Amino acid sequence: MYRRLGNDEGGEAANAASQDKKLLKAILQKNTLTGQNTIKRSTPHIMFCVAIIEDEKRYSDLLREYIDRYAGATGEQFETRVYFDPFTFLDNYKKTDIIFMDIMMPGMDGMETSKRLRKMDADVVLIFVTNMSKYAIKGYEVDAFDFVVKPVYYEDLKIRLDRAIAKLKNKPEQKLLVSTGSSTLVLRAEDVRYIEIFSHKLTYHTTGGDVTAYGSLKKLTAELPEGQFLKVNKSFIVNLKYVTRIEDFDIYLGKEAIPIAQKKKREIEAALAKFLAEGKI
Template sequence: MINIAIVEDEEEYSNQIKKYLERYEKEHGEKFYVTVFQDGDEIAIGYSAKYHIILMDIHMQFMDGMKAAEQIREVDAEVIIIFITNMTQYAIRGYQVNAFDYVLKPIEYFPFSSSLERAIGRIKNRVQRYITIPIKGGTVKLDVSDIYYIESQRNKLVYFTKSGEYITTATLKDTEEKFNGLGFCRANKGCLVNLEHVDSIINGCACVQGNNIPLSRTRKNIFMEELTDFVGRD
């Protein structure tokens, strides 16, 4: 089930969006749980990161959509925000809160459903993928998205992750095969990088979570091609 919030102070548009969501459910076999808020402050104050998609008006009486989105982003970087507006000039400001899309008023079903379909596609691509690795004293289960990179060190592999570092016994070659198709690429002979966490490429290095990982001469072009392809999927 996809959890959706509607933030709209005009009942006419709020009801229209609900009807469009019901139509989309029937046409695409999706299931939505919908919560309606009448102003930006209602969702932003004490916000709980439980929504997959927020459909939000920009002009509201107490807290406008942009301000609400700024507060939401402080605690939830993942929720998809789609603005509902009749003012196209807000597009630039929307980049500051990582807005996914805009749907213009008066709302028509085709552009609305098209935007919703792309948003749902992104949500489904975020499905958590886990891998279990043996470590000293037991095993650890890791979400693949939380792995920054894997480095070979003296016949051991060190997993650098969101929750810390984990050491296991394995070869980088076998590990690379295990991560095939999951968005990882060899940066050099001794390092496998999660392309999701590459912030930039500077001076022949991939910057990952503040660490500069050298790209070997033989791997640089392949790495750049795979990074470009990975970014283009989003």
């Protein structure tokens, strides 16, 4: 018997399946007997997000070519974005894993760009690209991971990518600090199945039991791992790792059903399909 959690934004079934839904059906299998996740896929790979900030197209094209070559040789997957000026990069910044930053750029150099970047993201792997090795020393001021000297050769880039990816794959697990009023608890984000929101009261439904705490939705959203947790209606945030299926306007975590806001169904299907395809569970 399935347990359905409070419905405040359910709706009628969609008239036509989207491409995202077709992809989701292809990779998400239902186990009606146990309610367990029976996803079948090839060897999982993490999708790494890479940004290249380089004002000269010949260099950005070369870096992109090398990254594609590295992906073909190793099986790693990359989403690569190119920015030809630092202002566009900073104004449109979104969470990134690896950044290749040119040092000498008009308007704002790579050092100043990196200082501003660090105010937004303290964790991104930053690799300087420069034709003057003396600038590498200054990289310590902005916690640069490494540098590569122009002209860039594939083997040089491969060494940096090997090290950067090893660092990212060995990142410590993400923890959440949860204030219950009388004490502060540390929860592993991976252990949180879903979060129930009511005003400023947050209930964390974890694999080890429920924890009730207090805080703001905005702060909570900023702390959760990007791409893994998704708000499915105004009262619930779900860890996609534990989703076993979507049926009509319900999302299932084993035998528990949480209603989906009608207007968010396609977004949720797309997010889940992407999460599973990237092999993040």
